[in-house]
Amino acid sequence: MKFNVGIIGCGSITRFRHAPEYKANPHVEEIIFYDRNIERAERLAKEFGGRVAKKLEDLLDDPTIVAISDCSSNEAHHINTSKALLSGKHVLCEKPLAISVKHAEEIALAERQSGKKLMVDHNQRFTKAHQKAREILDKKELGEVLTFKTTFGHKGPEGWGATKSNATWFFKKERSHYGVAGDLGIHKIDLIHYLLNDVIEDVHAFTAALDKVDEQGNSIEVCDNVVCALRTKKGRLGTASFSWTYYGSEDNATTIYCQKGIIKIYQQLDAPLIVEKIDGKIIKYEIEQMQTNDNQTNTGVIDAFIKCIVADETPPVTSREAIASLQVVEKILRSE
Structure with missing residues (x-):
C-alpha cells in the first residue's frame, strides 16, 4: 500500500523531521508541501522531490493525499488539523495540540466526526x-x-x-x-x-x-x-x-x-x-x-503514524x- 501525504507548514520541523522520515517510509509515494510562504514550500519540494500546493484548500481537496502532518505554528493547529480531519485525512499534529484545552477539544470533536486517525507528535x-x-x-x-x-x-x-x-x-x-x-x-x-x-x-x-x-x-x-x-x-x-x-x-x-x-x-x-x-x-x-536539534536521526514518529493507518490501529499518542x-x-x- 502506497499513498501521498501532505505537510502544512514548511519550517525546520518539516525540513529536519517530517519530510525526511516520510521520504524514507516505503508506504509514502509523494509529499505535497503547503506553506503561506510559497518559496519555503518550493524549496522543500525541490529538496525532497515532492510538489507544492499553492493553497491550503488544494492540499485538503487532493484525493491522492491520505494523511497530513500539521506543522504550522501553535495558534493554527485547531484550524488546520480540524479542517484536515473533516476533509477526510488522517492527521499527525505537532505538539502542543492547540493553544488551549478548549481548542484541543474542538480538534477532538472533529476527529470523532470524521472517523479519521489523529496522532500527536509527542516523540x-x-x-x-x-x-x-x-x-x-x-x-x-x-x-x-x-x-x-x-x-x-x-x-x-x-x-x-x-x-x-x-x-x-x-x-x-x-x-x-x-x-x-x-x-x-x-x-x-x-x-x-x-x-x-x-x-x-x-x-x-x-x-x-x-x-x-x-x-x-x-x-x-x-x-x-x-x-x-x-x-x-x-x-x-x-x-x-x-x-x-x-x-x-x-x-x-x-x-x-x-x-x-x-x-x-x-x-x-x-x-x-x-x-x-x-x-x-x-x-x-x-x-x-x-x-537532538544538533543530532538529527529518525524519531520513529512518522513510521508509527503510517503504521497505524496501514494496519488500522489506534495511534500510539x-x-x-x-x-x-x-x-x-x-x-x-x-x-x-
Whole structure:
C-alpha cells in the first residue's frame, strides 16, 4: 500500500523531521508541501522531490493525499488539523495540540466526526531508552515509583527555527502562547504520564522570561524558564524544569526513584539508560542516543503514524493523552 501525504507548514520541523522520515517510509509515494510562504514550500519540494500546493484548500481537496502532518505554528493547529480531519485525512499534529484545552477539544470533536486517525507528535515516547524504562516500570522490577525529576532545556528556538533569529514565532504570545512550557515542557509532561502510567494532577510552578529578547530587544512575551513541583493522581511526587537558556549542551534527563532502585535516563553519553539497584548493582543499557536539534536521526514518529493507518490501529499518542498533557501546561501557567 502506497499513498501521498501532505505537510502544512514548511519550517525546520518539516525540513529536519517530517519530510525526511516520510521520504524514507516505503508506504509514502509523494509529499505535497503547503506553506503561506510559497518559496519555503518550493524549496522543500525541490529538496525532497515532492510538489507544492499553492493553497491550503488544494492540499485538503487532493484525493491522492491520505494523511497530513500539521506543522504550522501553535495558534493554527485547531484550524488546520480540524479542517484536515473533516476533509477526510488522517492527521499527525505537532505538539502542543492547540493553544488551549478548549481548542484541543474542538480538534477532538472533529476527529470523532470524521472517523479519521489523529496522532500527536509527542516523540519522547519513541526513544529506545524511554521505552525500556517503561518496560522496567511496568514489570515493577524496582517496586513502586515514589518520586521523579525531569528536565528539558537547550539554547532556545531562535537557533533552530526557520528564521534563525529572535524574530521567531516561538517568542510571540499570540502564536506560541505557552512559551517554553508548550515547546519543551509538554514533551516531559507527556513522558512522565507515559513512563508512570499516571497523570499529573497538582502543580506548583514558577515561570519567567529571564533572558530572551525579541527583535526589538524587549523581553519576550512568553516564559523562557519554568520550574515546578508536581503530584500525580497515584500520589507520586516530582520536580520538572524546562528552559530555553541552557547555554551549553542540551539537557534532556529524567530520573525515576523507586522502592528498590533508581532509573537514570539520558544522563551519560555512553549509557542512555542506567539502573542502580538498592543492593548496589548497576546495569548500563548501551542503546541509541536521543535525537537532538544538533543530532538529527529518525524519531520513529512518522513510521508509527503510517503504521497505524496501514494496519488500522489506534495511534500510539492519542488526542485524549495530548489533552491531558495540555491540561497540565495550563495548570503550570495558572499556578504562576
